[in-house]
Amino acid sequence: xxxxxxxxxxxxxxxxxxxxxxxxxFLDWIPEQVERSIKRYHMFTKEERLLLAVSGGxxxxxxxxxxxxxxxxxxxLYIELGIDGGIDYSARSLEYARVFAQEHNLNLLVxxxxxxxxxxxxxxxxxxxxxxxxxxxxxxxxxxxxxxQIAVTNGYTVLLTGHNLDDEAAILFGNTLxxxxxxxVRQGPVLEADRTGLGRxxxxxxxxxxxxxxxxxxxxxxxxxxxECPFAVGSTSIYYKELxxxxxxxxxxxxxxxxxxxxxxxxxxxxxxKVDDRAEQIHPCPKCEQPTSAPGLCAFxxxxxxxxxxxxxxxxxx
Amino acid sequence: xxxxxxxxxxxxxxxxxxxxxxxxxFLDWIPEQVERSIKRYHMFTKEERLLLAVSGGxxxxxxxxxxxxxxxxxxxLYIELGIDGGIDYSARSLEYARVFAQEHNLNLLVxxxxxxxxxxxxxxxxxxxxxxxxxxxxxxxxxxxxxxQIAVTNGYTVLLTGHNLDDEAAILFGNTLxxxxxxxVRQGPVLEADRTGLGRxxxxxxxxxxxxxxxxxxxxxxxxxxxECPFAVGSTSIYYKELxxxxxxxxxxxxxxxxxxxxxxxxxxxxxxKVDDRAEQIHPCPKCEQPTSAPGLCAFxxxxxxxxxxxxxxxxxx
Numbered sequence: 220x221x222x223x224x225x226x227x228x229x230x231x232x233x234x235x236x237x238x239x240x241x242x243x244x245f246l247d248w249i250p251e252q253v254e255r256s257i258k259r260y261h262m263f264t265k266e267e268r269l270l271l272a273v274s275g276g277x278x279x280x281x282x283x284x285x286x287x288x289x290x291x292x293x294x295x296l297y298i299e300l301g302i303d304g305g306i307d308y309s310a311r312s313l314e315y316a317r318v319f320a321q322e323h324n325l326n327l328l329v330x331x332x333x334x335x336x337x338x339x340x341x342x343x344x345x346x347x348x349x350x351x352x353x354x355x356x357x358x359x360x361x362x363x364x365x366x367x368q369i370a371v372t373n374g375y376t377v378l379l380t381g382h383n384l385d386d387e388a389a390i391l392f393g394n395t396l397x398x399x400x401x402x403x404v405r406q407g408p409v410l411e412a413d414r415t416g417l418g419r420x421x422x423x424x425x426x427x428x429x430x431x432x433x434x435x436x437x438x439x440x441x442x443x444x445x446x447e448c449p450f451a452v453g454s455t456s457i458y459y460k461e462l463x464x465x466x467x468x469x470x471x472x473x474x475x476x477x478x479x480x481x482x483x484x485x486x487x488x489x490x491x492x493k494v495d496d497r498a499e500q501i502h503p504c505p506k507c508e509q510p511t512s513a514p515g516l517c518a519f520x521x522x523x524x525x526x527x528x529x530x531x532x533x534x535x536x537x
Numbered sequence: 538x539x540x541x542x543x544x545x546x547x548x549x550x551x552x553x554x555x556x557x558x559x560x561x562x563f564l565d566w567i568p569e570q571v572e573r574s575i576k577r578y579h580m581f582t583k584e585e586r587l588l589l590a591v592s593g594g595x596x597x598x599x600x601x602x603x604x605x606x607x608x609x610x611x612x613x614l615y616i617e618l619g620i621d622g623g624i625d626y627s628a629r630s631l632e633y634a635r636v637f638a639q640e641h642n643l644n645l646l647v648x649x650x651x652x653x654x655x656x657x658x659x660x661x662x663x664x665x666x667x668x669x670x671x672x673x674x675x676x677x678x679x680x681x682x683x684x685x686q687i688a689v690t691n692g693y694t695v696l697l698t699g700h701n702l703d704d705e706a707a708i709l710f711g712n713t714l715x716x717x718x719x720x721x722v723r724q725g726p727v728l729e730a731d732r733t734g735l736g737r738x739x740x741x742x743x744x745x746x747x748x749x750x751x752x753x754x755x756x757x758x759x760x761x762x763x764x765e766c767p768f769a770v771g772s773t774s775i776y777y778k779e780l781x782x783x784x785x786x787x788x789x790x791x792x793x794x795x796x797x798x799x800x801x802x803x804x805x806x807x808x809x810x811k812v813d814d815r816a817e818q819i820h821p822c823p824k825c826e827q828p829t830s831a832p833g834l835c836a837f838x839x840x841x842x843x844x845x846x847x848x849x850x851x852x853x854x855x
């Protein structure tokens with residue numbers, strides 16, 4: 220397999236694009252694709268204050284690298300979730316993010332949720348009803364809340380995340396299997412700041428496959444946390460990714476087509492305008508002031524409202 | 538595993554319903570479910586003239602059997618497609634349909650497409666552009682056209698098909714993977730006769746799994762064509778069924794939930810009313826008078842409009 224641009228030995232073959240590229244041309248191609256997404260979906264300009272959620276993994280560190288290459292100024296935000304899982308997960312992930320930031324002379328904000336809210340993700344998982352059997356639900360809620368809060372209170376106009384196409388397709392697939400209308404209609408490369416207290420969120424990697432991001436990190440020599448989160452093993456999102464990978468291996472481009480045809484159908488008016496009219500019932504949480512559709516406190520603040528709530532297993536102890 | 542109703546040895550365990558039943562109670566349960574679907578989706582009454590599309594397979598023959606059991610009067614329609622495939626497919630399928638009709642003293646209409654239109658499905662597949670690599674496309678178009686034409690011209694108010702949940706879920710899955718809005722919004726247990734020349738179509742088995750229909754046919758001793766259509770091997774619809782079966786085996790009820798939550802989302806107004814406004818551009822085909830959105834002849838009549846069209850392989854011959 221040879222690079223279609225120069226004939227050198229190809230480093231990667233992207234069957235969905237019928238495109239094989241050598242390392243050199245692949246490392247040009249990826250930032251071009253990201254720039255195209257930024258422009259196509261009107262994500263942000265070089266004049267805006269940008270905050271990137273950095274996990275220490277390949278996607279977010281590669282995205283930071285790409286954005287620098289493209290001439291954007293971006294600060295990073297690492298959320299210290301306090302996950303050990305026998306592999307010192309959070310501490311090691313933070314270290315990868317720190318090293319990258321230092322080497323590139325970048326600002327990295329670190330928010331430690333134990334310090335800020337008194338509990339780590341494993342502790343919240345053990346204590347709360349939401350957490351029972353579902354650490355990913357507690358973690359997702361926490362990250363969304365903290366990312367938004369830091370972005371808004373620090374005057375960033377756009378929050379960037381490293382979600383790649385595999386992430387986006389798996390989320391869409393899950394929401395479509397159960398036809399959760401309000402989630403389906405809001406999915407996309409850009410989530411507008413259309414509610415008071417809510418920042419703008421964008422996903423510049425939404426058209427790039429996970430394997431492309433892994434190849435980019437490898438070829439750029441970016442050191443990143445390779446272990447999956449120990450809590451994510453057996454999660455629904457990983458299951459859907461595997462199913463979509465099966466589909467992709469049988470029909471090249473199936474994942475990309477699933478996501479892009481969804482965006483096209485949305486632009487073509489497939490969905491009713493009424494689905495997302497929850498906005499009318501949205502109000503600011505009395506505690507944190509982030510928008511919520513729940514009566515009273517938002518789901519995040521409710522998680523901390525009753526600190527004496529114990530997990531079922533603890534309650535059963537004599 | 539024991540029957541939840543009488544404690545006898547169960548013949549089938551339906552994990553998605555947490556329901557195990559013995560043969561006796563299963564054979565009661567299936568018609569009850571069909572009757573519930575007929576009522577729930579307002580499919581038809583006992584006073585209407587009903588025509589059932591019969592393929593000779595387990596679904597359509599079992600549905601005929603169930604409808605008799607429930608006291609409906611239903612005529613059958615067999616479409617002779619002229620498929621041999623080395624296993625005498627169409628002729629044997631017709632024989633199963635004929636035997637069932639004779640044994641139960643039922644009317645079976647037979648429409649032979651070679652006799653009526655001059656060509657079999659394999660011949661149409663070989664000759665037409667649509668047919669190239671896609672016999673299922675030619676066959677589906679033909680069956681839809683012929684079923685509708687026979688139902689409308691013979692004064693049947695409702696056309697019934699034996700589509701089961703696996704069929705419906707696979708169709709929905711395919712349409713969702715490519716987000717074909719106009720197909721998605723029209724899918725459901727009932728397709729209304731909302732256009733001149735179009736009969737009402739209903740699918741009374743839409744909530745029943747394929748394995749349940751196979752069990753019903755077996756336990757009722759219904760002789761049916763067990764071979765798949767030789768053209769369907771490797772087809773997209775079978776591929777999607779396999780993928781959904783993988784999902785179902787990992788998560789019981791996933792198929793049913795996918796289909797029912799879609800119907801619920803549709804009722805809840807997820808889709809825009811505008812998607813299906815093709816109706817405005819619909820006109821009767823100048824030849825067959827069935828509704829079409831194509832300019833000029835409908836797709837079916839177009840297939841016969843140019844009988845000199847040759848398949849690519851024939852054209853390439855010296």
